Amino acid sequence: MLIDFTFGGRLKVPLIVSPMFLVSNPPLALACCSRGVMGSFPAHSTRTREVFSDWLQDMERGLAEMDSPAPYAVNLVVHPTNERYPGDLDLCIQHKVPVVLTSKGAPDDVFNRIHDYGGVAFHDIASARHAEKAAAAGADALIAVCAGAGGHTGTINPFALLNEVRQVTDKPVILAGGMSTGQDILAAQAMGASACYFGTRFIATRECLSDDVTQQMMIAATAKDIFFSAALDGAPANWLRPSLINEGLNPDEIAAYAPGKRVMNQAAKARYSKIKSAGHGVGMIQSVESAANLCDRIIDEYVRARMSFGESLKDSPVSEMG
Ligand SMILES: Cc1cc2nc3c(=O)[nH]c(=O)nc-3n(C[C@H](O)[C@H](O)[C@H](O)COP(=O)(O)O)c2cc1C
Structure with a gap:
């Protein structure tokens, strides 16, 4: 077609x-x-x-x-x-x-x-x-x-x-x-x-x-705040670094995980609700x-x-x- x-x-x-x-x-x-x-x-x-x-x-x-x-x-x-x-x-x-x-x-x-x-x-x-x-x-x-x-x-x-x-x-x-x-x-x-x-x-x-807190986090973020990892749910994904930190996760530690290792923290269950996702274009959100x-x-x-x-x-x- x-x-x-x-x-x-x-x-x-x-x-x-x-x-x-x-x-x-x-x-x-x-x-x-x-x-x-x-x-x-x-x-x-x-x-x-x-x-x-x-x-x-x-x-x-x-x-x-x-x-x-x-x-x-x-x-x-x-x-x-x-x-x-x-x-x-x-x-x-x-x-x-x-x-x-x-x-x-x-x-x-x-x-x-x-x-x-x-x-x-x-x-x-x-x-x-x-x-x-x-x-x-x-x-x-x-x-x-x-x-x-x-x-x-x-x-x-x-x-x-x-x-x-x-x-x-x-x-x-x-x-x-x-x-x-x-x-x-x-x-x-x-x-x-x-x-x-x-x-x-x-x-x-x-x-x-999206709630106000998420939207303000997006406004404050730039591409450097995007953290790439498959460790949260097994699939490669981009996460907002400050939202990971707010949930008690250390992005630098996760970055060192061997492929296939998953985050065991309870917080990983809060993907999308508390741990926010965004792509590299986030820096274009200004209001x-x-x-x-x-x-x-x-x-x-x-x-x-x-x-x-x-x-x-x-x-x-x-x-x-x-
Ligand atoms: C917060 C968030 C949630 C997403 N949820 C889904 C989803 O449920 N289904 C889907 O096909 N894609 C989902 N995506 C991916 C988007 O559909 C799309 O592929 C992506 O946003 C395009 O890249 P960009 O964010 O850089 O514009 C999601 C993306 C974001 C940022």
Whole structure:
């Protein structure tokens, strides 16, 4: 299936505000969709299937009140260890969720079931091998999660990952990790990506679930405060150093752990609730603002970047040669 990344002109910029556990919710997703940016949330941010069903209804009601909103997306962990997966997928099918962001594991017939109701599925990948498997299984696009992303992160540089992915598949790629501005979206397109995934940039928005303390921590942080480790839950992830220290963990000690060793501290159970995650782009968060304003600014930056980049190319050596 060929994906139109403007979704029939409803996306003003090729941007998905990515799903973030205990951060994203319907108000954040709706604010983004209202401005022409795809909003999303993870199904597993809801405590029960009933709450998930309520969130889907909130989305439908909210979007029905808007004029030509962007489509929304839901993140589903499609791994056998996720006990809620089959029932949550049934709910996505029932509500015809326009875009399903599948992550983890090897999906069985999930992509066929999404296509059957007219939905599309974008699958998280962090290596060319993952990309090959997801493309063969029928994903419509690949979310390339690169080094520096918030949450469970990839470890590969974006140029290197995109180039390797291109050797195994021509599926569209959505680039993720460390991006914050409209200019970043243009740069990703120049690298061959069809769209971008911004998470961290939206943690300090009024609509989302993050509390004041978390948002102030994000404002105070820069890339140097991001601590990479798989020791908290076994998967490579980026954590906010001050939040680890607040929970009695010593990042320098954890950094010396042998691969595979896990943090045994009770505090490790407080991942996302007390131990906060963010990506390398955290330094671009300078205030708490509405997601709608932030989307408008990113769209404006993107339009300006396109114009000024076009101008700057006129002076480049290649155009002189041409
Ligand atoms: C606090 C936080 C929670 C996250 N939770 C999820 C999640 O539940 N599901 C998911 O697919 N990705 C999750 N992510 C990863 C994002 O969807 C996305 O890949 C990442 O934020 C992109 O990198 P960036 O944060 O540098 O923009 C999370 C990221 C953050 C920062």
